[in-house]
Amino acid sequence: MRERSDAELVTRARSGHAESFGELVRRYQQPAFSIALSVIGRHQNAEDAVQESFMVALQRLEDCRNPDRFAGWFLTIVRNRSRNLIRRESLRSGDQIPASASNAGPSPEKAASLAELREGLQEALNKLSEVQREIVLLHDLEGWKHSEIAERLGMPSGTVRSHLHFARKALRVELSGWRDHLAPS
């Protein structure tokens, strides 16, 4: 069956079509999480920001004047909500796996090790600028192409490549001591 375009899904979601909104969530929850994590730097808060952003987007779907560009519009909401979240609350100390979504999570020992690894990665990512973090996560974690990132973040493709190049270079230095931690089980 033909995959519906973002514009079609937005139009149907405006009329309350739950499956269409659900498909938009499925498409953009992970990229949104990457954006939120780039801004906030903590899993729990990033999850909150993404959920909040989907609620805001649903309430303001009429403001998305060009439904074909839903991705860019929505990711801007995510970025703004994430920044608001930082301003609004003082971040809790220590990272936490989201309780509600992590029922089938690893054992406490593995979770601790994973949290440590994530903390190290996050520290490395924090050395990058916000836009570099967004681009490297969207590219390396979500698998978006340069052109997709450029279109959805609203910047020239050359700028995306440049940011990605410098982000990788910086991460190469920062993560050089992490070879033994690759793909923890």
Place this chain on the structure above:
Amino acid sequence: MKNERRVALLRVLDPAHENPGYWERFRAEIMERAAFELARRRELARESVELVLSGWSRSLIPVALAAAVIAAILVSSEAVRDPGAGVPLVLEDVLATDISDEVLETAITGEAHASPVAFMAFVEGNRP
């Protein structure tokens, strides 16, 4: 560090890395929170359709009624103004009625003879 290794390391940041089904549950939570707003939008969309239809009927029915009334008035007034409209005059009928010989002679020999219309007008005008 090669790209593949960096990508593998970054995957640790994905909550689903050690937690299969994380994103399905995450999506389900969002859909649960969105249920009220989606229901509100469905209701709004339903009301909008009804509003459009009732809007049409509100304007369409009076206009149709007015048109029907106007048409009825026009037809009836036309009938009153010219009750014989549409009934052709037949020359034989005119001649068969009670016309005096003088009138008939004058009609046949005079100017009225020039055309059937003039003839009939003359005869009708001189009917006793």
